[in-house]
Amino acid sequence: MERNIIYLWICAFAVVHGNQETSPQPFISDKIPSLIKMNNDFAFHLYKRLVEMPEYQSKNIFFSPFSVSMALSELSLGAGGETKEQLLSGIGHNSSVFTTEEMHQMFHSLLEEIDQRTGVDIDVGTALYASDKLKLLPEFLKEIKEFYHSDGFTVDFTVKETLDKINTYVKEKTHGKIVQAVDDLEFDTLMFLLTYIYFKGKCDMPFDPSSTHQSRFHVDAETTVPVQMMHQYKSLKVYYDVELTSKVLCLDYNDSFSMFLAVPDIGRSGKTIKDLEMAISYFTLWLSTKAVAFSLPLLSLTFPALLLLSRKL
Numbered sequence: 001m002e003r004n005i006i007y008l009w010i011c012a013f014a015v016v017h018g019n020q021e022t023s024p025q026p027f028i029s030d031k032i033p034s035l036i037k038m039n040n041d042f043a044f045h046l047y048k049r050l051v052e053m054p055e056y057q058s059k060n061i062f063f064s065p066f067s068v069s070m071a072l073s074e075l076s077l078g079a080g081g082e083t084k085e086q087l088l089s090g091i092g093h094n095s096s097v098f099t100t101e102e103m104h105q106m107f108h109s110l111l112e113e114i115d116q117r118t119g120v121d122i123d124v125g126t127a128l129y130a131s132d133k134l135k136l137l138p139e140f141l142k143e144i145k146e147f148y149h150s151d152g153f154t155v156d157f158t159v160k161e162t163l164d165k166i167n168t169y170v171k172e173k174t175h176g177k178i179v180q181a182v183d184d185l186e187f188d189t190l191m192f193l194l195t196y197i198y199f200k201g202k203c204d205m206p207f208d209p210s211s212t213h214q215s216r217f218h219v220d221a222e223t224t225v226p227v228q229m230m231h232q233y234k235s236l237k238v239y240y241d242v243e244l245t246s247k248v249l250c251l252d253y254n255d256s257f258s259m260f261l262a263v264p265d266i267g268r269s270g271k272t273i274k275d276l277e278m279a280i281s282y283f284t285l286w287l288s289t290k291a292v293a294f295s296l297p298l299l300s301l302t303f304p305a306l307l308l309l310s311r312k313l
Contacts, residue, residue, distance in 0.1 A: 029109070031097075031098050031106060032106050032110070034097050034098055035098070035107070038091065038094070039065065039066055039069050039091075041281075042069050042092050043065030044280060046063075046065055046068065047061070047063075048277070051278070058219075064195070066124075067124075067196075068091075070107055070126070071195050072087050072091050073087075073104065074107075074144055074193070075087055075193065077104065077143045077147070078140040078144075088100065104148075105147065107147060107148060108146070108147040111124060117257070118254070118256065120200065120201030120202075120254055120256050120257060121175075121198070121199070121200040122198065122201075123196070124196070124197050124198075125150065125195070125196060126148055126149070126193060126194065126196075127150060127151045127152075127169060127193070127194055128141075128150055128151070128152045128191065128192070129162070129194075130153070130154055130155070130190070130191050131154075131155065131156070131157055131189065132156050134191060136152075151169075153165070157185050157187065157188075162185065163182065163184075163185055166181065166182055166192070166194070167179065167180050167182065173198060174196055174198045177198065178196075201254060201257060202253065202254065203251050203252070203253055205232070205234050205236065205252075207231070207232055207296075208232070211230065211231045212230045212231070213228070213229060214227070214228055217297050221272070227298065228297070228298040229295045229296070230295065230296045230297070230298055231293075231294075232293070232294060233291070233292070233293040233294075235289050235292075236250065236289065236292055236294075237249070237250035237252075237287040237288070238250070238290050238292055239286060244276060245264060245265045245271060246263060246264050246276055247262070247264075247265055248260055250287055263276075264276045
């Protein structure tokens with residue numbers, strides 16, 4: 001079964017299935033696969049950069065490439081000249097494929113489609129906080145609201161109340177999961193853009209708690225840690241990538257989103273997760289349903305809202 005996917009998260013992959021009844025305008029709908037490809041290429045390029053950074057060595061990485069590309073695209077609405085060119089180049093925009101106007105419309109369509117997902121709780125959006133010393137063009141505020149559902153606020157960054165307002169906003173949008181997104185702001189901050197994602201859903205084939213037992217998780221060839229390991233034997237969607245010698249497992253969430261788990265086939269190739277990280281890229285999955293036995297650590301992932309700051313030079 002072939003599937004087009006857009007990555008909202010890396011490490012825990014959330015996937016938008018394009019089979020809902022509602023659809024955007026025809027000419028925009030035809031080009032959305034191109035936007036999805038742009039976002040996926042950006043996701044893997046950014047992921048590879050992150051895993052190469054010294055501060056992230058031997059650490060878990062959990063981020064939302066969709067949020068990053070969406071935020072940079074949103075910022076480009078208020079930029080011009082070289083700044084705008086760099087923002088668009090950074091997310092991989094190609095004007096020969098679609099115009100910037102079409103790009104903004106497609107991001108809007110994706111956000112609308114995500115909002116209409118049923119069976120799961122999901123909230124995706126952005127908010128812009130601008131200094132009361134900064135005069136933003138009304139057209140910019142109108143467009144970020146129209147295309148990106150972004151709330152806009154005028155604030156004084158020199159007072160603590162602004163910090164409290166930002167944290168309260170994030171807490172509300174993430175249903176109390178993130179209570180403090182930011183603990184400090186520079187006094188000369190002119191603009192603050194944040195993005196957030198809240199997701200809560202049940203797997204179509206939940207794990208049986210009675211089949212969860214303590215086991216050893218191999219962090220690398222030399223390190224293991226004790227974890228609660230969930231076990232399951234069921235007919236699930238699987239894929240084997242010959243080029244990457246890696247196994248891929250798909251877990252559905254109410255037929256609206258999916259989580260993809262990828263692991264190198266160490267027995268056949270001797271390759272490690274690091275090899276997979278450096279080689280992985282966007283590819284089309286041909287999933288087949290098979291009876292498989294697998295184990296998965298019981299885990300909890302949380303992360304603060306993405307924060308982008310623009311300061312006075």
